Every structure is written in structure tokens, then in C-alpha cells.
Amino acid sequence: MPRLDTRPWSRQAAAFVTAIGLLGSSLAAHAEGQLRIAEQFGIVYLLLNVAQDQKLIEKRAKAAGVDAKVEWVKLSGGPAVNDALLSGNIEIAGAGVGPLLTLWDRTKGKQNVKGVASLGNFPYYLVSNNPNVKTIADFTDKDRIALPAVGVSVQSRVLQLASAKLWGDKEFAKLDKISVALPHPDAAAAIIKGGTEITGHFGNPPFQEQELAGNPNAHIVLNSYEVLGGPASATVLYATEKFRNENPKTYQAFIDGLNDAAQFVTANPDKAADIYIRVSNAKIDRDLLLKIIKSPEVQFKTTPQNTFQLAEFMHRVGAIKNKPASVKDYFFDDAQNAAGN
Incomplete structure (x- = not known):
């Protein structure tokens, strides 16, 4: 690890x-x-x-x-x-x-x-250690997505933009209810360790890369570049x-x-x-x-x-x-x- x-x-x-x-x-x-x-x-x-x-x-x-x-x-x-x-x-x-x-x-x-x-x-990655989550549509009420600040941070805004593209503008905040504010180091530790309510982390380098290397179940669900159309x-x-x-x-x-x-x-x-x-x-x-x-x-x-x-x-x-x-x-x-x- x-x-x-x-x-x-x-x-x-x-x-x-x-x-x-x-x-x-x-x-x-x-x-x-x-x-x-x-x-x-x-x-x-x-x-x-x-x-x-x-x-x-x-x-x-x-x-x-x-x-x-x-x-x-x-x-x-x-x-x-x-x-x-x-x-x-x-x-x-x-x-x-x-x-x-x-x-x-x-x-x-x-x-x-x-x-x-x-x-x-x-590029900012939304990483999940839940094997059932392949896209943002797969998150359920049992999942929790960690990010720096709910509804304010750039990670949260990119997630809202992705949600709007998938479900429409009226549902842009759909995933806010399962999002929690957590500093990147703490969120990364939770994803790598597993077994906590945190099953997703919209982070930044190097935490996202550490998660992918540290937990075999960790995988990329969303890439900010894909949502924003490029670098x-x-x-x-x-x-x-x-x-x-x-x-x-x-x-x-x-x-x-x-x-x-x-x-x-x-x-x-x-x-x-x-x-x-x-x-x-x-x-x-x-x-x-x-x-x-x-x-x-x-x-x-x-x-x-x-x-x-x-x-x-x-x-x-x-x-x-x-x-x-x-x-x-x-x-x-x-x-x-x-x-x-």
C-alpha cells in the first residue's frame, strides 16, 4: 500500500x-x-x-x-x-x-x-471503492461522497454540472444530499481503508492517485476534464x-x-x-x-x-x-x- x-x-x-x-x-x-x-x-x-x-x-x-x-x-x-x-x-x-x-x-x-x-x-477524479458504482447514476442513499465543501467547492460544482447533464438542470443538486464535507487527506484515508460510510471522494492530485493505487476496488467514476470538455x-x-x-x-x-x-x-x-x-x-x-x-x-x-x-x-x-x-x-x-x- x-x-x-x-x-x-x-x-x-x-x-x-x-x-x-x-x-x-x-x-x-x-x-x-x-x-x-x-x-x-x-x-x-x-x-x-x-x-x-x-x-x-x-x-x-x-x-x-x-x-x-x-x-x-x-x-x-x-x-x-x-x-x-x-x-x-x-x-x-x-x-x-x-x-x-x-x-x-x-x-x-x-x-x-x-x-x-x-x-x-x-484533472479531478471522483473515485469510488464501491464496485457497484460505475457512473454517478449508480450512487444510492447508502453511499456518501466526500468533497471539500458541499455545494460550494469546485468538486461539488463539477458534480452538479455532471448531474445536470444527466438528469436535467432541475436535478443539478441531486447528489448534494449524499455529499459530505471532508478534507482531502481524511477522505483519501477512508477510500483506501474502506469499510466506512465514505464510498466516494471527489478529490485532487495526489490523493486521487493514492486511492487508485491503495485500494483494489478504487476506480474512477468521473473525470472533471470529461465534464468540462477538456483541460x-x-x-x-x-x-x-x-x-x-x-x-x-x-x-x-x-x-x-x-x-x-x-x-x-x-x-x-x-x-x-x-x-x-x-x-x-x-x-x-x-x-x-x-x-x-x-x-x-x-x-x-x-x-x-x-x-x-x-x-x-x-x-x-x-x-x-x-x-x-x-x-x-x-x-x-x-x-x-x-x-x-
């Missing part, structure tokens, strides 16, 4: 992180050089891991005459990330396209939250308009550092794998990790791709009130987003 990428996680820990953030935000207002970044679990955050390890953001900021202090906050689920951003505990949020669209819609005309960049294209940016970064406008040097240093990280990973996959293991304290087979990083289905780039179909769907079913005309509505007008879709 492969070593599972598990790290300690608890509600107490989450509360502690939030409390620390609240304290920090009460002591200091936004200022050039202050940058608190929220990330979650998985290889989809590799660009942030590399930027942290190589201090790429700090280097870019220094070149611009800014002494940057970068802090990294680990959270689980879009709602927790969105709450942290709106409460001023972080400047950059890392989560799925679903949470971005939700917050863009709710803050339009107010905080005006928009996307900053993509973290790359990754897509599932995980993105976003911020408030206020932070972007009032901290132009810090904001640009972050983007430049992120692009540097994308170039680093593409040119040095082996070094990037070691960085992921070191920064994330991940217990994972290195060969499996390298296989994921080098997969032709995975692309490390900052330009968002194939996000608009999900945005259109969310508006169509009433998940967001504002109808975006294009990706430019919910991503900032920056160079890395110019060719986004």
Missing part, C-alpha cells in the same frame, strides 16, 4: 489558525509588503509550495523596492478560505473556481473579489479589488513570483517534487508524485483555462445572480489573464 499524503488536521487547528489571523489583522492594516496567502491540500498548490520554498515572491518584491513579509495559511474548503478573505485575515485566497465565482457574485459592487491567476490545469483550471487564486489597487508593487511581485514558480516546476519536475514533499511534509511515494507532475494531462501555468462553462452553469441554475459575459468579468485585467477563458 502506498504511503498516504496525510497531515494532522482538526477543527481545533483550523480555529487556531483563524484566531491567529484575526489577531494579525487587528494589529496591522493593509500595507505594501504584507501578504498572507491561503492554500489548501494537494499538488494543485505546488506553485505556491515552490514560491514559498524558493522565496520567489520576496525576491520579486525586493527588486521592486518592497520588503515583503509573506505568510502561509493552511485551510480546508472554499467557505473557510472565503471567510478568511472577507474578514481581512488573508490577502490572497487559494481555492476552486466554484468558491471564486460564489464570492465574485456576492461582492460585485462592494469588495469586488476577482481572480488573480490560475494554479494550472489538473481546465480547477484551482485558482483571488483577491479583493482594494488589495490590488492599494498594494500594486506587492500584487505584481506575487504574480511575477507565481510565474517564476510555474517556469521552475516545468523545467525542474524532480526538484519540484522534493519541494512539495518538504514544504507539505507529505508522506507520499516520490515516484507516484513525479508521475503526476509529469503527466501530459497536467499543465503548470497561471492563465485560467476552460472556466466559463462552469460560470454559465452556476448562473443558469441560480447559484450566482450576476451573469458573467466572459472570464474577464471575474478575473482581474492582468497580463496573465488576457488569454483566459
Whole structure:
């Protein structure tokens, strides 16, 4: 059985992180050089891991005459990330396209939250250890599907889109009732071990690959690329308009550092794998990790791709009130987003 990428996680820990953030935000207002970044679990955050390890953001900021202090906050689920951003505990949020669209819609005309960049294209798999489940139509009330946040996370939104395509828009939330919120490491452990109420997990790399390798009954039920019609940016970064406008040097240093990280990973996959293991304290087979990083289905780039179909769907079913005309509505007008879709 492969070593599972598990790290300690608890509600107490989450509360502690939030409390620390609240304290920090009460002591200091936004200022050039202050940058608190929220990330979650998985290889989809590799660009942030590399930027942290190589201090790429700090280097870019220094070149611009800014002494940057970068802090990294680990959270689980879009709602927790969105709450942290709106409460001023972080400047950059890392989560799925679903949470971005939700917050863009709710803050339009107010905080005006928009996307900053993509973290790359990754296929997300809905994996089940129930041999009777071949498609999403085979799930029953006895099954439970784990994902980061029910009805909000990008995994949940993709599952809703797949449900709408199968049963019609009126039934888009059909599988929400058997979905449960669970951090990826815990959900992966449940799928590999078996014997729990969790029989499905809509995850991300490397957890989905660990499940497939660790349980002979584990198999792919749904691939996000198939639902979205091709490679897509599932995980993105976003911020408030206020932070972007009032901290132009810090904001640009972050983007430049992120692009540097994308170039680093593409040119040095082996070094990037070691960085992921070191920064994330991940217990994972290195060969499996390298296989994921080098997969032709995975692309490390900052330009968002194939996000608009999900945005259109969310508006169509009433998940967001504002109808975006294009990706430019919910991503900032920056160079890395110019060719986004």
C-alpha cells in the first residue's frame, strides 16, 4: 500500500489558525509588503509550495523596492478560505473556481473579489471503492461522497454540472444530499481503508492517485476534464479589488513570483517534487508524485483555462445572480489573464 499524503488536521487547528489571523489583522492594516496567502491540500498548490520554498515572491518584491513579509495559511474548503478573505485575515485566497465565482457574485459592487491567476490545469477524479458504482447514476442513499465543501467547492460544482447533464438542470443538486464535507487527506484515508460510510471522494492530485493505487476496488467514476470538455483550471487564486489597487508593487511581485514558480516546476519536475514533499511534509511515494507532475494531462501555468462553462452553469441554475459575459468579468485585467477563458 502506498504511503498516504496525510497531515494532522482538526477543527481545533483550523480555529487556531483563524484566531491567529484575526489577531494579525487587528494589529496591522493593509500595507505594501504584507501578504498572507491561503492554500489548501494537494499538488494543485505546488506553485505556491515552490514560491514559498524558493522565496520567489520576496525576491520579486525586493527588486521592486518592497520588503515583503509573506505568510502561509493552511485551510480546508472554499467557505473557510472565503471567510478568511472577507474578514481581512488573508490577502490572497487559494481555492476552486466554484468558491471564486460564489464570492465574485456576492461582492460585485462592494469588495469586488476577482481572480488573480490560475494554479494550472489538473484533472479531478471522483473515485469510488464501491464496485457497484460505475457512473454517478449508480450512487444510492447508502453511499456518501466526500468533497471539500458541499455545494460550494469546485468538486461539488463539477458534480452538479455532471448531474445536470444527466438528469436535467432541475436535478443539478441531486447528489448534494449524499455529499459530505471532508478534507482531502481524511477522505483519501477512508477510500483506501474502506469499510466506512465514505464510498466516494471527489478529490485532487495526489490523493486521487493514492486511492487508485491503495485500494483494489478504487476506480474512477468521473473525470472533471470529461465534464468540462477538456483541460481546465480547477484551482485558482483571488483577491479583493482594494488589495490590488492599494498594494500594486506587492500584487505584481506575487504574480511575477507565481510565474517564476510555474517556469521552475516545468523545467525542474524532480526538484519540484522534493519541494512539495518538504514544504507539505507529505508522506507520499516520490515516484507516484513525479508521475503526476509529469503527466501530459497536467499543465503548470497561471492563465485560467476552460472556466466559463462552469460560470454559465452556476448562473443558469441560480447559484450566482450576476451573469458573467466572459472570464474577464471575474478575473482581474492582468497580463496573465488576457488569454483566459
